[in-house]
Amino acid sequence: MLVNYLRLLLLPFSLVYAMAVTLRKKLYDWGIMRSVSFDLPVICVGNLAVGGSGKTPTTEYLVRLLSDYKIAILSRGYGRKTKGFIMADHNATAETIGDEPLQYYQKFKQVTVAVCEDRVAGVRQLQNNHDIIILDDAFQHRAIKAGFNILLFEFRKLGTLQFLLPAGNLRDVFSSRKRADVFLVTKSPVPLLHVAQQASVNELQPNADQPVLHSYLKYGDLIHLYRNERQTLESVKNFEIFLLTGIANPDPLIEELEKYAASIKHEKFPDHYAFKNDDLKQFKSAFMGSNKKDKIIITTEKDSKRLRATGFKDLLVDLPIYYLPIEVELFEEDKITFDELILNYVKSNRRNR
Incomplete structure (x- = not known):
């Protein structure tokens, strides 16, 4: 409870942060700051909050779904003690590439895993030898323009009052969600009632072309x-x-x-x-x-x-x-929709289409 009161004292700093984030957002929207696009499918898995939304198992879901393609996963590599572009190999550790990239590397031997703070520079290193690049946690990295943005929202956090950093856990303004191609509500209860699904839609207020889909965690x-x-x-x-x-x-x-x-x-x-x-x-x-x-x-x-x-x-x-271990699974109808969206995007944007 004391922590919550202390965070409220930080609200003025959150307002300053909100102004800075909004200004940066507008500079990209107006084209004053430029985003770089690439001529191969680039899928971004991101969220608006700091951690905990299920990006890692969602990325792994995409790897399994797209197993017919040559995939590279590009991450910043949070927690690593290194800098610059590094491609995972048998010498990789959590200290050299971060814990999540190491998990990808050890779990999916057919996938290239790399880390780089500069996503544009990282994709340039990877693009010629891969069919698809998955950006792990890059929704706020506007310097690169992903072809398909998956934005995650944790089920239990919807409908709760959330603040921007440092008073809260949001690192981006809620209006940024409009850039996403699909909203994926994660860690949903099983079974999921229709009224709960509709509550998610009401909270997220998607555009007509932004599906709101639901997933849950499956434990191994x-x-x-x-x-x-x-x-x-x-x-x-x-x-x-x-x-x-x-x-x-x-x-x-x-x-x-x-x-x-x-x-x-x-x-x-x-x-x-x-x-x-x-x-x-x-x-x-x-x-x-x-x-x-x-x-x-x-x-x-x-x-x-x-x-x-x-x-x-x-x-x-x-x-x-x-x-x-955990995996992400989608409810039956949502799974059909989600898989089709991803597969159709990849097929429509392949370099050799």
Whole structure:
């Protein structure tokens, strides 16, 4: 509650930020600042808020949908300690390219993964050898003009009062949504009632050519951090769960785990947090100090990339530590619409069409 009051004190700074964002938006809209287009399909996955909307699993959905094409994913690489254009290879780590790009690289061997702060420069490096480029989190990067913009909105945040940075979590003004080609509402409840779907449309007020589609999260099996071991969530029913996260919004994950857990002890760190030895020693000490016989450590797939960093294995390797993968899935009718939109855009904009 104190944090919320402190954020309200920052509202004047949010007004200054809003003026700066709006001016920049107008300069691009008027053509005073130029956007660069490319002659191949460029799909942008973005949102208006800071983190937590489901960009990573949505990007992975696109990779699976477009598996017949040669794809490059271009990201800024948040959390990395490097600069400039870097293409992921077998030496890549979360420190060199960021945790999300590392996840893409390790999961999709047929896909090129690269990072670059300058998206225009990054696409220029990739365009000649690929059929499609997916821009991960580049909706605000107006220097590049994507051919197709997917804008994500988290279901539970719709209808709530949100402020621009630094008082809130919005990094762009709500009117910017009009640049998107499709609105994808993420982390929707299952089943999704028609009245809830209509509420999303009412809140987003789309143009006639902006479909509002809904998706939900699908959880996989738990995968051991170091060993080739899997187990279902059902197998840890009534376990004590020690949850370790460094993501923007762990709430949906907690809700899923509450279906199975006797208790959840959550150690929460900021998004893209660089774990330190002392953090993990304290966490391990809390785990070892529990008298519960049936207990397990669970983290996210994104966090697993940073937890596998050199130096942590000796601390964690003997523990029952697993990560929980997630996928995005769309409701049946929305899936048909979304897939057709993407596939038709790509087919219509291929260089060899």
